[in-house]
Amino acid sequence: MSFEQLTDEERKMIKDIEPHLPDHIRSLPKEKQREVLIGHIMKVREQSNSEALYFKSLEAYKAKDTNLYDLKNWVFDKRFIEILANAKADQGRKRSPEDSKGALNGVEEVSPGVFRFPMLDVKFAGRLIDEVDYFQKWSEENGVHVHRPNSMNNYGAILDHFGFRPVLQNLMKWAIDPLTTRFFPHVGRLDGDHHGFMVSYQKGKDTKLDFHRDDSEVTLNLCMGRKFKGGDLYFGGVRCLKHQQVPPTKEEEVTVGHEAGYALLHLGAHRHAAKHIEDGHRENLILWCRSETYRKRSTVGPHVPTRVENTLQT
Structure with a gap:
């Protein structure tokens, strides 16, 4: 042509x-x-x-639990509500960059730039897992090939594709944006879109995830549960795209365990990997959060189409 x-x-x-x-x-x-x-x-x-054919086929999907598709129906850990209230109260205060990264009651900084906190009610997380299972069963029965979250995961589902886009965008604005302002002030506001998906790890399927960085400014990694052993998350330092293959230093390396209902928040540029799951089945909700303002300052420009730019990097 x-x-x-x-x-x-x-x-x-x-x-x-x-x-x-x-x-x-x-x-x-x-x-x-x-x-x-x-x-x-x-x-x-x-x-x-x-993609057009795929999304056309998904129009026939009817949710099992329609209440899940409205953020006001989500059941959060009471401690998270308090954490969020404190973070939002701080937004109006003048703070130095160092002070902005300071401790917030209920949040543990397990490693520089990696924050862990209770977030979701475990029983409610189980309802979300059930909905994803129901969607995947419906897809199989109707001959719909489910799009996987990315090239590294062979299992799981993109939540945005079957009705969760509005609720996850609201979650980013309501919850992740104020936490980002507090812990990663250089990023600024999360005024872009998101990529929300569920990943699944178990023996005989995906058991681990290789070392990588995310296509996000900030990533929320929320353990949804099931029974499992192992599969800890390994972190290996923040790097830009140009230097993402530079090995981590010993000081940058840290391993963090998962617990149902608990979330990890980190920069998308903070490289990480999921270690082998030893037993059971683990599900995690991942939310890549983006800032258009930050990207305009940091990349070749807002007018370069993302999908084409990504193919040229390979």
């Missing part, structure tokens, strides 16, 4: 990307650069068509 055969939007996409090409593509002749970019555009187009 030639450049002229692309849609106006696709041609604009290529023109927006060209000034920010990686060196290994920029070094190619102009015609070859366009050829590479058109190939990526075709992948995006194919993905978009496939």
Whole structure:
């Protein structure tokens, strides 16, 4: 396909990307650069068509427990409500950057930049697990291939795809934003979107998750439960994309255990891995929280389409 055969939007996409090409593509002749970019555009187009069919099929899904899809019906740990109230009370106060990262009653900083706290009622977490199980069973019975959370997880489900997008966006604004302002003031407000999903670990399926960083400014990792042993979360230091493969120092390495109802909050750039689960079955709700304002300050620019930019990084 030639450049002229692309849609106006696709041609604009290529023109927006060209000034920010990686060196290994920029070094190619102009015609070859366009050829590479058109190939990526075709992948995006194919993905978009496939996604449209997928979301069309999901319109037939009827929730098992409709109360779960409204944040006002969620049952939080009373200690978390107090933590959140204290964090919000601090928002109006003038604090130094160091003071902003200080202790908050009920929150444990298990390692620099990794915060642990009780968040969700365990019985309510079980209802969320049941809903995800119901969705996956419905998908299997109706021939719908469930999209997995990312390329690293072969099990689990993207909660945003079957009705949870509004409630998780509200959760980010109501709960994670004030905690981010308190613990990660350099990020600022979470004024972007999110990616919310459930991951599952058990023997014979996904048992671990390799070392990586998230596509988020801040990540919430909430243990939902089931019975399990092992599968601790390992952290290995904060790195930018350019230096994400730099090995961690001994001081940066820490391992944190999971407990149902408890959450971990950390920067998306804080590299981590899930160790092998030894026994049982563990489910975690993951919420990648984003700040458009922070990204405009930190990346090549807001007009580079995310999906195409990501394919060019590989």
